[in-house]
Amino acid sequence: MATVKLLSDAEADAIPAVKAVFDDIRATRKTDFINNFWRGLANDPASLARTWDNLKTVMTGETALPPAVQEMIYVAVSTANGCTYCVHSHTAAAKAKGMTPEQHAELLTIIGMAAQTNHLVTAMQLPVDDVFLVES
Amino acid sequence: MATVKLLSDAEADAIPAVKAVFDDIRATRKTDFINNFWRGLANDPASLARTWDNLKTVMTGETALPPAVQEMIYVAVSTANGCTYCVHSHTAAAKAKGMTPEQHAELLTIIGMAAQTNHLVTAMQLPVDDVFLVES
Amino acid sequence: MATVKLLSDAEADAIPAVKAVFDDIRATRKTDFINNFWRGLANDPASLARTWDNLKTVMTGETALPPAVQEMIYVAVSTANGCTYCVHSHTAAAKAKGMTPEQHAELLTIIGMAAQTNHLVTAMQLPVDDVFLVES
Amino acid sequence: MATVKLLSDAEADAIPAVKAVFDDIRATRKTDFINNFWRGLANDPASLARTWDNLKTVMTGETALPPAVQEMIYVAVSTANGCTYCVHSHTAAAKAKGMTPEQHAELLTIIGMAAQTNHLVTAMQLPVDDVFLVES
Amino acid sequence: MATVKLLSDAEADAIPAVKAVFDDIRATRKTDFINNFWRGLANDPASLARTWDNLKTVMTGETALPPAVQEMIYVAVSTANGCTYCVHSHTAAAKAKGMTPEQHAELLTIIGMAAQTNHLVTAMQLPVDDVFLVES
């Protein structure tokens, strides 16, 4: 039903470059579960390795933002881009990493309000105030 | 240059419903500066009051997320929606509320990576894994 | 500054297929003014003719919606798609065709509120109620 | 299956702030039916009350635009933002408020044509004509 | 389940203007299959004829780009616009017109990377380099 094949574990294991990434995902996340995103990307082992490497670098280890906040930003972008799969998977990740129901509710409210003011600003075609343009 | 008039202070002061909101913005934010968003919205005093009231409720007082995080979520949505004015104003607000350069850099990286995986997922039309669909 | 050349009147007159369209735009709109959209499209005379023909058919003559409403719908889509040029040109057209300041204010409010609820719905990933799915 | 719980009538009735809004929705719309949007928002009673209050103010009572036109603008924004739920619910609302099949067909045509010209303009990066920038 | 009726062959045959387009689609594509896009558009025979006429002109006959490349561009736009139906139908068309698995993989990678750098650029609000603005 996807536009690419979703590789089964057997199919993934048969391709060393894919197996290596799947093994690292499992070790890093401490779970056997591999979600469909990686099974789809596995059709292109180089892209799979590159994408996992980037994600692992940014979202794990020493980060500037708490893990739950990282996932909430991910949910915000995924919502604005209309990605059903991504909203589901990153909302689940945010909850797993400690997002409280109150934080989830506030996240939704801010996403909605930002979209509203984004559209109002675009419809009014407002010039940026000089004060926002000073060099940081 | 906007599609609506941007009300000057004199014009705003002449409309009691607008003056009341501008006064409250100044008092709440502890600054005389009123940015163009409010000057444009002021053409519709009811919309101005409603929008300010909502924003004040959500973004000030007791919040579930730290103010800098709220603004970073705002930047994330504004970027995905392509709103130049909003990216500028909310990036400035995030900095003013304590976002560090390291957090800004990580915010940009997550926004970029989320957009990338959003588009990969949509291009592959992946079905949502069952595990993400269990009731919260 | 555009990614294509904007044809001057002299350049347009030198290409019969372009001249014919420009003449028809002027006659239909009862003005000598040709805006940049058509000057850019004129690099591809077939596309210019096709686009003008479609626009003329839909937006003039016997229409199901009043001209100002047509333009307001155009502004709504252009805002959501983040097209600066289009927001400016179709807001101007809506005003010229009779959109009142009160209607403009309400248009902005509905665009903003729709964006807000669109994003809330997407972030919550709501299933469509059965009642909305009955055949029309 | 949503990322939030959809409150049942029993659950809604148990929270006075939610019950009050649901009662008002039923009274205002003269129907017992509460659609999923409100059942999802009800997880955050303050957001529920604020959103309903805004929607009721804008979409009912004395409006500058006919109800069916308001809903058509809502459909236009929802389409451009890719919100399945919203396209379904507001198309149903537009029909209920009197949108004719001819108006629906014209709405679709204008949405499609606006998207086409939006993208053409963005791909050409056209400068806005001076005439569109004069103060309204 | 759609917001419009999808015309059956019998219903299409009963409307001469629709039958003419369906016949031409079948003859041009050398297949009896008519996909839902045309069955939905058929509610508005004029829009059906115009859209098919435009598509046929652009996508068949003498083209400047190979058919598979045309479809890949279509997939790229459809992905960024979040259109599930369109991603499916144009990916299928690209495969049918010769897109190899390696080209499909590279298409996905470029779509993802473009989205990433698009968002990074927007979040940084970069000024366009002068060198990109010289007249073509």
Next chain:
Amino acid sequence: MATVKLLSDAEADAIPAVKAVFDDIRATRKTDFINNFWRGLANDPASLARTWDNLKTVMTGETALPPAVQEMIYVAVSTANGCTYCVHSHTAAAKAKGMTPEQHAELLTIIGMAAQTNHLVTAMQLPVDDVFLVES
């Protein structure tokens, strides 16, 4: 004017990790010119290195698609995402890599038509035909 500092050559040279990337960009592209995208990203040397590494891997060397086609796909995504900077820079790159005026015109036409049919499909909420869902 950007939300980040654009590093000058002197500033870039003072950071070894940045200098290394800038040197490689210059060597790979056989030009001294470094565009603003890299000067902005240079605030985060790790992100700069990762992004350049990915781009270099995908867009140079042995590719499945011709360089001009890669850039045209980039333009298509950038247009749909409304990224002014990206439309300019990748249109310039496509021309430099051999995109003809006829191909540019056809690219614009397909982008516009795809956006039109994307929006029509979304407004009609069409179910995907079974034939498009068979496993590839």
